[in-house]
Amino acid sequence: MNRQNSEKRKGYVDDYLERCQLPGEVHAYYRGKRILVTGGAGAIGSNLVIGLSNLVGDTGQVIILDNLSATKFKEPWNVCPLSNVMFVEGDIRDDVALKRVFLEGPDLVFHLAAFFANQNSVDYQETSACVDVIGHIKLLEYSQLNAIEKFVYASSGCAIYGSFPKLPLEEDFISMHLTTPYQINKMTGEMYCNFYNHHYGLKTVNCRFFNSFGPGEAPGQYRNVIPNFIYWAMNGIGLPITGTGEETRDFTYVLDLMQGLLRAGYYEQAVGENFNLAAGEEIAVRDMAAKVNEATSNKSPIVFTERRKWDTKPRLLASIEKAQRLIGYRPLVQFEEGLRVNLEWFQDNLEIIECAADFKPGMSSAVRGVKTLSK
Numbered sequence: 001m002n003r004q005n006s007e008k009r010k011g012y013v014d015d016y017l018e019r020c021q022l023p024g025e026v027h028a029y030y031r032g033k034r035i036l037v038t039g040g041a042g043a044i045g046s047n048l049v050i051g052l053s054n055l056v057g058d059t060g061q062v063i064i065l066d067n068l069s070a071t072k073f074k075e076p077w078n079v080c081p082l083s084n085v086m087f088v089e090g091d092i093r094d095d096v097a098l099k100r101v102f103l104e105g106p107d108l109v110f111h112l113a114a115f116f117a118n119q120n121s122v123d124y125q126e127t128s129a130c131v132d133v134i135g136h137i138k139l140l141e142y143s144q145l146n147a148i149e150k151f152v153y154a155s156s157g158c159a160i161y162g163s164f165p166k167l168p169l170e171e172d173f174i175s176m177h178l179t180t181p182y183q184i185n186k187m188t189g190e191m192y193c194n195f196y197n198h199h200y201g202l203k204t205v206n207c208r209f210f211n212s213f214g215p216g217e218a219p220g221q222y223r224n225v226i227p228n229f230i231y232w233a234m235n236g237i238g239l240p241i242t243g244t245g246e247e248t249r250d251f252t253y254v255l256d257l258m259q260g261l262l263r264a265g266y267y268e269q270a271v272g273e274n275f276n277l278a279a280g281e282e283i284a285v286r287d288m289a290a291k292v293n294e295a296t297s298n299k300s301p302i303v304f305t306e307r308r309k310w311d312t313k314p315r316l317l318a319s320i321e322k323a324q325r326l327i328g329y330r331p332l333v334q335f336e337e338g339l340r341v342n343l344e345w346f347q348d349n350l351e352i353i354e355c356a357a358d359f360k361p362g363m364s365s366a367v368r369g370v371k372t373l374s375k
């Protein structure tokens with residue numbers, strides 16, 4: 001990331017933090033803290049790291065543990081060079097890497113590293129389980145042995161609520177009818193957090209994210225729909241919708257997720273709990289695609305392809321009432337505003353994003369259809 005782009009990226013986060021006006025006690029809590037962020041080079045983690053760097057200040061430190069597996073470019077291209085941020089390249093399954101980062105004496109752990117996401121886990125089931133279950137347990141174990149104050153876990157709405165639940169999705173409902181190894185492993189992750197909380201008194205919090213988008217996520221075969229759509233639309237490619245397009249998702253701006261994580265790490269009421277972190281609004285995939293086409297002036301018509309077998313959720317809409325009530329979470333960014341900033345980030349960073357974008361031919365993916373379209 002060049003200096004200008006990294007300053008702009010930090011600017012997005014600093015502006016957001018001013019706008020969201022976290023209470024003074026939250027700022028006071030984080031100041032001077034040492035914080036481990038696993039997956040801190042990733043789409044959401046890279047934003048959280050900037051926010052935490054702002055909050056911990058000169059006397060604190062943010063330590064990233066990330067194996068750079070999410071993109072093709074094996075450099076921490078997504079990490080802002082900040083004086084109080086340390087980057088350690090390593091794997092959460094590796095004891096040497098874990099000892100290295102825990103030697104830094106973190107007070108809190110935000111665990112965002114994961115084998116992302118549904119299709120990837122269908123194609124590579126064992127790796128999904130090794131990272132998202134075994135790596136997760138190792139991190140919990142090191143956290144309780146090192147008397148970590150709080151352990152905040154990046155769970156997933158799509159992993160908990162199954163295919164046809166009552167909307168809006170409320171935290172007390174869970175489903176056993178999960179359709180990918182990713183969903184199974186993320187749910188297992190929540191259960192292990194609950195186990196460590198109950199058995200060892202480790203203060204764990206499960207944050208259930210819904211469809212993140214925003215600066216920091218490069219497109220790729222296994223990535224989310226919005227970065228892929230932006231990238232293809234910028235290249236004049238017809239956007240491929242896997243389904244009818246009437247399906248809805250609760251698209252959540254990445255800095256709103258950051259706000260929720262920062263709050264979850266502070267409030268005692270969050271300990272032992274699980275929260276939805278979402279926009280709390282549903283948008284049809286067809287409408288989202290039309291907005292991306294409009295923002296990028298893409299004239300190619302939308303293309304409809306077959307729904308993926310595991311993609312069984314016709315609608316996703318989260319209740320954010322519990323997060324509002326217990327930790328004061330309030331999403332701030334409307335979809336159109338988030339999309340505009342996301343597109344701006346793509347335009348500013350296109351060269352590096354193209355290096356990072358990973359579109360290798362997969363065993364089954366919507367991307368193969370796009371490759372045919374682009375010929």
Ligand SMILES: NC(=O)c1ccc[n+]([C@@H]2O[C@H](COP(=O)([O-])OP(=O)(O)OC[C@H]3O[C@@H](n4cnc5c(N)ncnc54)[C@H](O)[C@@H]3O)[C@@H](O)[C@H]2O)c1
Nearest residue numbers: 039042043044067068069070091092113114154156209212
């Ligand atoms: N993005 C979403 O819409 C979404 C939705 C629900 C839940 N989540 C969860 O939020 C977290 C962050 O998601 P994201 O979108 O930033 O994903 P991401 O893939 O961009 O980031 C994850 C990071 O973890 C790193 N990583 C992967 N395996 C690792 C390992 N074995 N050891 C160390 N680092 C490893 C990757 O290199 C990557 O930088 C994940 O836990 C994900 O399951 C994301």
